[in-house]
Amino acid sequence: MRTETAPRIELPRVIQPRVRTRDRAAIVRRIALYAALVVMALPFAVPTIWMIASSFKPLSEIFASPPTIFTDSPTLDGYREAFDFQPFARQYFNSVYIAVLVTMITMFVSSLAGYAFARIKFPGQNLLFLVVLIGLLVPSEVTIVPLFQMFKDLGMINTHWPLILVTSLAAPCVLATFIMRQFFIALPGELEEAARLDGLGQVGIWWRIFLPLAKPALSAVAILTFLASWNLYLEPTVYITSPDLFTLPQALTRYTDAYGGEMWNTQLAAATMTVAPVLAVFLIAQKQFVEGLAHSGLKG
Amino acid sequence: MTTRSGARGASVDAPLGAPARTKRFWTLSRRDALTGYLFIAPQLLGVLVFVIFPVGLAIYYSLNDWNVFTGDLDFVGGENYAQLLDDPQLPKVLAATAIFSIGVVVLNIALGLGLAVMLNRKFRGVTFFRTLFFSPVVVSVVAWTLVWGFLLQDNGGINGVLEQVGIPGPNWLQSGDTAMVAVVITQVVRSVGVNMVLFLSALQGVPSELHEAARIDGASNRKIFTRITLPLISPTLLLTAIITIVGALQAFAQIAVLTKGGPELSTTVLVYYVFQQAFSFNDIGYGSTLALMLLTFVMILTVLQWQLRRKWVFYED
Numbered sequence: 001m002r003t004e005t006a007p008r009i010e011l012p013r014v015i016q017p018r019v020r021t022r023d024r025a026a027i028v029r030r031i032a033l034y035a036a037l038v039v040m041a042l043p044f045a046v047p048t049i050w051m052i053a054s055s056f057k058p059l060s061e062i063f064a065s066p067p068t069i070f071t072d073s074p075t076l077d078g079y080r081e082a083f084d085f086q087p088f089a090r091q092y093f094n095s096v097y098i099a100v101l102v103t104m105i106t107m108f109v110s111s112l113a114g115y116a117f118a119r120i121k122f123p124g125q126n127l128l129f130l131v132v133l134i135g136l137l138v139p140s141e142v143t144i145v146p147l148f149q150m151f152k153d154l155g156m157i158n159t160h161w162p163l164i165l166v167t168s169l170a171a172p173c174v175l176a177t178f179i180m181r182q183f184f185i186a187l188p189g190e191l192e193e194a195a196r197l198d199g200l201g202q203v204g205i206w207w208r209i210f211l212p213l214a215k216p217a218l219s220a221v222a223i224l225t226f227l228a229s230w231n232l233y234l235e236p237t238v239y240i241t242s243p244d245l246f247t248l249p250q251a252l253t254r255y256t257d258a259y260g261g262e263m264w265n266t267q268l269a270a271a272t273m274t275v276a277p278v279l280a281v282f283l284i285a286q287k288q289f290v291e292g293l294a295h296s297g298l299k300g
Numbered sequence: 301m302t303t304r305s306g307a308r309g310a311s312v313d314a315p316l317g318a319p320a321r322t323k324r325f326w327t328l329s330r331r332d333a334l335t336g337y338l339f340i341a342p343q344l345l346g347v348l349v350f351v352i353f354p355v356g357l358a359i360y361y362s363l364n365d366w367n368v369f370t371g372d373l374d375f376v377g378g379e380n381y382a383q384l385l386d387d388p389q390l391p392k393v394l395a396a397t398a399i400f401s402i403g404v405v406v407l408n409i410a411l412g413l414g415l416a417v418m419l420n421r422k423f424r425g426v427t428f429f430r431t432l433f434f435s436p437v438v439v440s441v442v443a444w445t446l447v448w449g450f451l452l453q454d455n456g457g458i459n460g461v462l463e464q465v466g467i468p469g470p471n472w473l474q475s476g477d478t479a480m481v482a483v484v485i486t487q488v489v490r491s492v493g494v495n496m497v498l499f500l501s502a503l504q505g506v507p508s509e510l511h512e513a514a515r516i517d518g519a520s521n522r523k524i525f526t527r528i529t530l531p532l533i534s535p536t537l538l539l540t541a542i543i544t545i546v547g548a549l550q551a552f553a554q555i556a557v558l559t560k561g562g563p564e565l566s567t568t569v570l571v572y573y574v575f576q577q578a579f580s581f582n583d584i585g586y587g588s589t590l591a592l593m594l595l596t597f598v599m600i601l602t603v604l605q606w607q608l609r610r611k612w613v614f615y616e617d
Contacts, residue, residue: 290430
């Protein structure tokens with residue numbers, strides 16, 4: 001959509017005289033657009049900026065009135081305390097390795113299943129696909145109590161197994177399978193006919209022809225799965241009890257002093273450390289993030 | 301679902317010139333079918349073991365009373381379901397769930413669409429603003445909620461700013477009137493970026509010739525939007541509505557971190573209530589019953605939207 005001036009008949013571009021028609025109304029409209037966007041952006045940008053800026057403040061200044069964004073006396077106390085009060089480095093490692101593992105398993109499992117549902121013919125295909133889709137429909141809160149009991153029977157409470165297994169094979173993986181299927185279904189059929197003539201079997205076709213083509217879909221899957229695992233909160237809260245095994249979201253809520261009061265500077269420092277790497281990757285690769293999501297087959 | 305051409309599979313093995321052994325069991329199509337089953341096996345097993353079987357268990361638990369201390373299950377039939385009707389807290393919980401979900405969905409769709417329309421033109425800085433509005437999506441829910449909790453405190457940043465302009469801010473999270481507003485806004489601002497991106501990609505799929513033609517016919521901008529743009533992006537509207545409402549029904553971290561369901565029960569949504577009953581009060585039978593009620597809501601909503609799509613969703617073909 002372009003900004004319009006007075007209602008006038010649009011001539012085809014070639015004939016339209018190239019005269020600058022930027023009259024006052026258009027400029028005013030542009031300024032209004034920027035003003036509206038800046039005001040609307042405040043609740044989106046300020047909390048993150050505030051979090052990062054306040055993590056360097058001494059505790060006394062966090063509640064300063066009038067509120068400040070930047071401090072004159074920056075300190076790393078919050079960062080030091082984040083590691084003193086909890087095994088934060090360990091918790092960080094837990095989150096990273098679980099998210100990476102889950103992402104890799106999901107990419108593998110979902111690309112296999114997505115390929116089979118899209119390109120291989122087998123009896124019962126549609127029914128089985130519907131069964132898999134149920135995984136998207138059932139909220140994780142519905143299954144958390146029975147899953148807790150199952151993992152308890154298997155002796156897996158207070159281990160990372162439930163976080164890895166459920167995330168990489170249940171709902172987030174079903175979404176990934178759906179995205180992969182949508183992507184594979186849109187590819188032309190000549191691809192595997194040619195591959196067959198070259199003597200490739202299904203495994204070869206999947207691995208050598210389709211996976212290399214599926215990079216956009218796979219990166220969307222990787223992003224969504226990594227974020228899902230990185231942000232998981234209910235599951236760790238239910239399954240994990242020892243601080244050594246905590247993941248980051250769980251750890252963030254445990255920075256309280258002996259009286260149960262929140263240690264805000266420490267909490268904000270820990271939150272900043274949790275958010276910073278993902279935010280940095282996002283800012284560098286934001287195009288892939290946004291396009292990956294938009295082209296993930298999630299379109300109607 | 302697209303129909304696949306029959307060319308794949310069985311017919312391909314004939315022209316290869318291999319001697320047609322009629323008795324061969326492992327024909328290409330059978331081998332394909334086996335590969336298909338093997339390929340879907342991990343995903344199918346995952347859903348069966350971690351979704352469908354647990355739902356079955358939840359139904360079983362809901363028919364029992366569970367003594368956590370002895371580990372005994374007592375079959376009580378519909379007693380947990382009867383408790384639903386007697387639970388004096390449940391109406392409040394359901395009201396909070398409805399207010400939260402409706403608030404989140406309405407604001408999310410309206411704001412998401414509004415942002416997408418604003419950012420679907422070319423001007424300097426448009427990518428910057430798209431990135432900015434999307435950025436909370438990648439900030440972890442708990443970190444985001446902690447920061448908002450900090451800003452929304454009685455002596456927090458938001459009231460600090462309000463004070464500067466002479467407005468006494470409420471104690472957002474401690475007052476029954478404002479806690480829900482705070483939770484909804486926190487949730488909407490964090491998640492609206494996803495809807496914005498989905499709407500943007502849908503808007504970019506609207507052919508511009510249609511707009512030009514309508515403009516030549518003298519249609520106003522508003523008419524073009526409601527008569528052409530909206531119908532064309534209605535499939536995306538439907539999809540985002542489903543995603544957002546199902547997501548809102550599952551919001552747990554926001555509540556657990558921001559208000560813990562309070563004050564009173566004003567922000568105790570169903571999901572949080574399930575968690576409390578099962579893991580704080582160890583009432584696994586009743587917790588499972590509530591969880592199944594949540595599942596029923598999600599199912600009804602999904603089926604309803606699926607049925608409604610015929611009424612108002614426009615598909616290009």
